[in-house]
Amino acid sequence: MVVTHLAPVICGVELPFSFPQGALVNEQMMLRWMHFFFGIVWIGLLYFFNLVGTPTMKGLEPAVRAKVFPPLMSRAMWWFRWSALITVLSGVRYYWQMLSADARNAGNPLLAWHWMLLWLLVWLVAFALIYPFQLPHKGILDSAWVRAIAIAAIAIAASWTVLKLNANPESSNGHLAISVGGGMGLLMLLNAWGIIWRAQKRLIAWTRANAEQGTPMPPEAARLARWAFLASRAGFWMSLPMLFFMGAAEHYPFLIGITN
Secondary structure (H helix, E strand, O other): OOOEEEOOEEOOEEOOOOEEEOHHHHHHHHHHHHHHHHHHHHHHHHHHHHHHHHHHHHHOOHHHHHHHHHHHHHHHHHHHHHHHHHHHHHHHHHHHHHHHHHHHHOOOOOHHHHHHHHHHHHHHHHHHHHHHHHOOOOHHHHOHHHHHHHHHHHHHHHHHHHHHHHOOOOOOHHHHHHHHHHHHHHHHHHHHHHHHHHHHHHHHHHHHHHHHHOOOOOOHHHHHHHHHHHHHHHHHHHHHHHHHHHHHHHHOHHHHHOOO
16 A cells, blocks of 8 residues: 655645545544544443443432433433444444455455455354353353353354464454454444343333333343343453454564464
8 A cells, every 4th residue: 555645834834744645544544533432432331331330320229210220321322332333333344454455465355355254254153152141041051150151262262263264374463353353342232232222222211111100110121131231241341352452453463373
């Protein structure tokens, strides 16, 4: 990729810096900015839910909680789900550009599609396998250790699989690291929209009706609250390796050694 620069001139004086020119480099800069900004909003809210919001709500009296929960969670979930979507979409677009560059370097532009489809397939299968371990259960299946070990084992297996499938002499370290970090982000997005939002929007409606009209909470409410909590907690722990591998893309190049 060739990047040209244009030195800015103000009042006839050429400044000692330049701006990159070209559609691709400016698109990449915008994608990274969007990815960072909306990622901060998304992960910040996820951490707020797990470290502050849920413990605080549990300590409130039921009547106070019923008044606070609907307006707080309505606004928080709006930002949570849409920032998650924008973060992942901008990241996938940037990842595609990285795959395309590696595929051209390998002499086969179609490799980019091969890598992307395999990446998507592996992480969708991983989500399908993780999904049952986030459901409320009774007995041993409700053990935090059983859930944690099962989800971690599936995530590790998916990470190893996608690395082996995407490994190529021309695969960059960023390509390989983001195939894991981005995969974790995809799992978190599916959790946000497929579990947390599905449960929370019903809880918000039921709690609002309870506070404003005295409508009793349905028996299913406790199960949905537990389900949303488990999915949110799983996303919280997944964010740690996700952030590590995103950072490893530029600063920890041990993944170059993985080959088929």
